[in-house]
Amino acid sequence: MNARTDTTRTRIVVVGDTLLDVDVTGTSERLSPDAPVPVLDVQDEVRRAGGAGLVATMLARDGHDVTLVTVLGQDDRGVELRDGMPGVRVVAGDSGVATPVKTRVRVGDHALVRIDEACATPPVPDVTADMTAALEGADAIVVADYGRGLAAAPALREALTRVAETTPVVWDPHPKGAQPVPGIAVATPNAAEARGFSGATGSGVPFATAAGEQLVADWSAHAVAVTMGEKGALLRTDAGDSRFVPAPSVTAGDPCGAGDRLAAGVAVALAQGASTEDAVAAGVADASAYLASGGVASLLAPPAPVTVPGSDRDAIRVAHDVRAAGGTVVATGGCFDLLHAGHARTLSAARALGDCLVVCLNSDSSVRGLKGPDRPIMTQEDRVELLLALDCVDAVIVFDESTPDEALRRFQPDVWAKGGDYSADELPESRTLAEWGGRVVTVPFHPGRSTTRLAAALERVG
Structure with a gap:
């Protein structure tokens, strides 16, 4: 089946840390008189859900039934995040800390600086019964671990391990996060993450193959797809098979969210019955199309009708x-x-x-x-x-x-x-x-x- 053009509505549960992302863009044509630093004339500021919230937003815009299982700060920014994800059912516990904010300042396509607020790693949060119950009945689950502790919560990990026996779980790991629970369908580390997790050396396909083989064993995963940027991904399965999935050639600027888009695409394809190989190919194609359409900036435009074929x-x-x-x-x-x-x-x-x-x-x-x-x-x-x-x-x-x-x-x-x-x-x-x-x-x-x-x-x- 071609998962990219199948518009069947599926129930996807996204699990993970949610942040507030702020994109500030403008022009810079002079240096400050106080110091040799550029002066930004702000033209636009966009505030949106980041982390697992970005994954949930993408899937909701695609027309899927989306539940976000997360923790939020009990502050105005936490309220802003809830209100900023239309079409997403949010099941959230208390993070116990202020809502983290990542502000990216850009001049055109050039990143000038990123400002992090309240982004220090917090303690592992408590998980409510409503949060674990929300996992039941999903067609697929995406774990978007952003290293803030939710994926390490014992109660949540126990529930995910149980659900993974019958439901495809796609795990997008983070260098500071927890390792995936046993039995997941696919993990999608990028090359840097795979290198850190596996200790594999080298480069290109040989490196990705070795890293994937090691991580399949270490994580007791059915498959690991090591993503390789614009080149595509290397899929390694627990059956010992390796497959390189090339990415379509695109001209892309801002790569923010490409890994999220890939993991979401893999989950949707698995939910709709695709094989692991076809699901990863669909995820790679979705990530390339996302970048070609403008990346995260494309989320600001009205969603396209789901009946329009991707081509x-x-x-x-x-x-x-x-x-x-x-x-x-x-x-x-x-x-x-x-x-x-x-x-x-x-x-x-x-x-x-x-x-x-x-x-x-x-x-x-x-x-x-x-x-x-x-x-x-x-x-x-x-x-x-x-x-x-x-x-x-x-x-x-x-x-x-x-x-x-x-x-x-x-x-x-x-x-x-x-x-x-x-x-x-x-x-x-x-x-x-x-x-x-x-x-x-x-x-x-x-x-x-x-x-x-x-x-x-x-x-x-x-």
Whole structure:
């Protein structure tokens, strides 16, 4: 199954430490006369839930039924956190300390300084019966340990160990936190955390493999996914299997929350029945999409309707960003069933016409309507993945109709490129592009290369 586009509502319980995050952004064009330090002219200040609260916020915006099990300070900031997580059911005990605040000061994409208030590690908090009871009946649980003691509470650990026998638990550890309880489905340490926990040395995939193997044994976990930033993740299972999950290439600025997004994506996929391998792949893809959409800043925008496929959002975002930078948006379309050299040459030629290329791809049902019940040979998920693996393709949008007209209207490309032995004015998309002043261009056609001929040849060989 493709967990990223499945909009089934699931019940996710998030367990962990909650902080108040404050993002202060502005411009800096001069130094202070009192000291050689930059002066920030504040343009915006955003206050939001951080830590486990950020994970819960992400999942609630995705349309899931979310319960946050945490502890909060009995102060105004604790009240602010409760009020700042709409759609999240909060089951909280008393932290016994003031609410921790992390303020990040930024100039554009550049971090200037971070200011921590009340962030010293507190004693392990008490856990209420309501907090442990909230774990029951979940489809999946995410433990977002931020090293402030909740994940070390004995009563909570006992409850999590019991629930892990029947419910997938994803544990996102912290260098100062407790080790995961036995029996969890997946732990998601980053490379630095995995190095500290395991003592493994080296770098890259060999290091991540060794660290994952060690941590699976040390933590009695079913699997450990060592996340490796923009490279992806290395998954090691208790069956002794290792799998590298590459991340899609994205241009990203602020990485805040990417690990949270990954853990949340893994939990949702497991809740919806995905295998561990597919769940980690879904989490990696979700983290990359989160970064590509602007990271934590994207949480400030109104949530997108859950019925819009992820590929649509990516295509619309790419078109918007390129157009905002003054670039030219190019689109092309087709079934692309069994990619061959003719496809590659046509796509490359189309990309050369502008600054990005969005491929409008016929869905499986659309291909069947055009080609017959035996097509497509490859599912739309596989066709999307193969297209995105090409350097010349920036995004893919899938459409169910027989023509891409409605898909084109969603992002309004400047150029529609089509390979063929006909003139541009003969293409049916010409009338659609004319609605917003776009133009239609034909690119070189390569006779003798076709999916139909390739499929027939494969059938004869078989």
